[in-house]
Amino acid sequence: MAIPRPTTVPALFRAAARLLAANGLHQGDYFPNALSDKTTPYASRPLSIVAAIRCAVTGSPRALSPLAESALLVLAKRLEVAGDGPFWGAPPMVEFHVDGWGDAEGRTTESACAVLYAAADASEDGAA
Template sequence: MTTNSISRPPLVAQPRDGGELTSPTNLPAFDRRPVLVLLPSPRPTTVPTVLLGAARILAANGLWQGDYVPDTFNREMCIPHFLRPMSIVAALKCAASGDPHRDSPIADQAISALAMSIDDGPYWGDTRSLEAHVDEWGDEAGRSTDEAVALLERLATTSERAA
């Protein structure tokens, strides 16, 4: 198998004068072109910020008892998942990654901290057991959104109250 060494132009536009594309002097005049610079949205980096973010999500959207979100396969609803009522585990994942179905290390740490604070924690310490323990607490009959928000806020501010 042979490879062709064809010289291709770069996919990113390069300024002719060798300057930077994101320079504030790059205006639509002459040969300079404006460049759209997309910055990543800030994500929480600590467990307390994830817990507080999940509390805000639950307060805004509501607590869902059952799966992560209602109508997971979008058969009846056309609302984005992050705007639907969701379980506590889904709210923690959504606060950490922006998606209630996406795992992340910081979300797993927050789920672990929350699971260990509920009824002395689960019997097993793996990630799925921790999630199941939190879900069981959230799925109890009569559990309200306010109780879930209060638990998340209390756990997030434990270190502040201890000081």
């Protein structure tokens, strides 16, 4: 049975939050054991916020999609890292910004989920 994939930014934020809530937030990379574990499904591993967003849409934490990249841009605009907003330019800068927020010392799964749910609500209201 195919897993239904989100088709809107708010639905994507909620799906990513559910992945994180189920498996935990991973810091420092997309997911643990990236090179050594070839058997554990991505959706069953702790993920970074970026990886959770991409995985929720494509099934892979590394696969790019227009919806995931749009969602990352929306999310990056909501986050501050060391008091700064995102750097603009190439799309990897948006990813680095979101990862920087998620990798902050003391960042919890709960706080990552809260940010994703808040971004989903704001996106639905048009306030993203």
